[in-house]
Amino acid sequence: MNIVDPSRREIWQRFVREGTLDHARMNKRIAESWYLCRQKNVDPYDGKGKIILESHLLAERKKRNQRLLQIAVPILEKLQKYLQETKSIFLLVDREGYVLYAKGNKQAMKMAEGIKFVEGVKWTEDEVGTNAIGTSLRICEPITIVGLEHYSVASHQWVCSATPIYDEKRELVGIIDVSYPINHYPFHDHVLATVVAAAYTIEQRFHIQAKEDELELFKYTCNMENTDSPVVICNHKGSIVWVNHCLRSSFSNMLDQSLEDVCGDHWVIKSKIPIYSSIHHDVIGYRVTLQKAKNNDSKLVSTTFHFEGVTGRSISFANVIKSCEKVAKTDATVHITGETGTGKELIARAIHQNSGRKNGPFVAINCGAIPKELIGSELFGYVEGAFTGAKRTGHKGKFVQANGGTIFLDEIGEIPLEMQIALLRVLQEREVVPIGGTKSISIDVRVITATHCDLYQLVREGKLREDLFYRIYVYPIKVPALRERKEDIPFLIQYYCQQKNWSVFFPDEAIQLLMTYHWPGNIRELFNVLERVRIEYGDHIPSISELKSMFIGWESQGENMNADQETLSYREQIEKNNIMAMLRKTQGNIAKAAAELNIPRSTFYRKLKKYHLI
């Protein structure tokens, strides 16, 4: 959209007054953000920073982000030199949206002060509406927001380009942003490109420094080998990099895992001494002495949120649990997205079990698994004699069964269009009229939905009503694919072995192999592979080549997929995953898989070729 286009103001005014938007004229990410801001009652007529840290709190936050500042600030200073003509300000923001560093053109800094766009301010979408920093933080993508694309008036005079920064573990650590007043400089795409390139340089620095620190830690371990107490060396993030001889048998699979997770109930920390770098003088790790726990009462990780599955140690899944914890306390409608087998149903159950409705029923229904013509009666029930073949006594629908509890509508995108209006009415009015009946039944039900696909794409394709989308897309939770939380694989293996009472020892190479596979079927597929190993080998562990054969020829697809990943669209990835899952289900029977997926055989073959599956 052109920034001087006068219709821009009209679009913005119409949206803030009436909530209506012409999607064709709007960047999808920005439209999505505007809707979220409206839902969260962000004031479009304000947008000045409100939460500003007091100086001691800002100093503490800077200390916590010292590594980020040390690496990123010199690069931002270089950027400043080369982007002088843009008269911009250059910002570094932590992963919670607090500005840690802001420097640049004097005039621009002064203007920024007017809207409290200063060091210490929280600059998220919730605080100041759609903006490059807050939006990039939420969507984890680079973005430029120009003038009236900002949700709130205070930023309408600005052009801002921001991008996320990840550390060596691919964990989000912050955002860098370049912002300039519109009247200082015309809009240029190259600013975003430059910001992205700078973020890449910062990320490379994280990798290099991690390697340098690791080398230094290893030098340090030379003196530790002969110590008689159990000693662990952790890096600065608390991941184990080395253990001495006292712990080798218990901790051998656990290199690279978090010390706290590994200690579990069995070990307690006796002392933890920081190790400093002789180069940059920061803490690069810890020498930790452990002792056996007494009475098993030493749980190092405690959480008030009860989750039946494995949380592991990935930040991405920890964030999912945090979101669940927050939303479980409310009655808000939740939408869970994630590939097949990632644990969406487990998450939905956990939200229910940690909510005020935990003593009520949890009713799950997979909308994709029910014939279209039966969905209505399954969801809403029917009265006696409603149709030929109906039960004499009538039938209580799932909504009524879930009364006082939670209903989980899996694969919500599969609800036929003609049924969507009825569902919308139930969600709006919290009343159900069974098929063939006239009397409505009031229901008190919390609604959780899930899909494996991009729900808004279904709206664009005309397969999902937009009004229904906004009813169900209130609090979205994205469950990461297993390949995005590979560090959790050893914990999932441990969990599986415990569940099955299977005492087996997986050597490092086996764990590494399982961690390099792409897991299109996610946790479900991991458990299936383990089940095959258990049946085939019992307590004896297969060699690496035997283990590879447990993937029934899917290993090569896994490798291809890494390469494909870059080029396939989200929908294509989903389609490929579905095809692979179905082929596994039908044990490689192509005709059966094509029929199950309702795809003509010739088209199916074309798709197999396209995705390098044959």
Ligand SMILES: Nc1ncnc2c1ncn2[C@@H]1O[C@H](COP(=O)(O)OP(=O)(O)OP(=O)(O)O)[C@@H](O)[C@H]1O
């Ligand atoms: N965090 C976890 N810890 C342990 N087991 C898990 C975890 N997440 C999922 N699982 C297991 O993986 C399997 C798939 O989980 P679930 O059915 O919840 O996935 P889903 O995303 O709803 O799948 P689909 O979209 O195919 O319905 C189940 O056996 C579940 O118990």
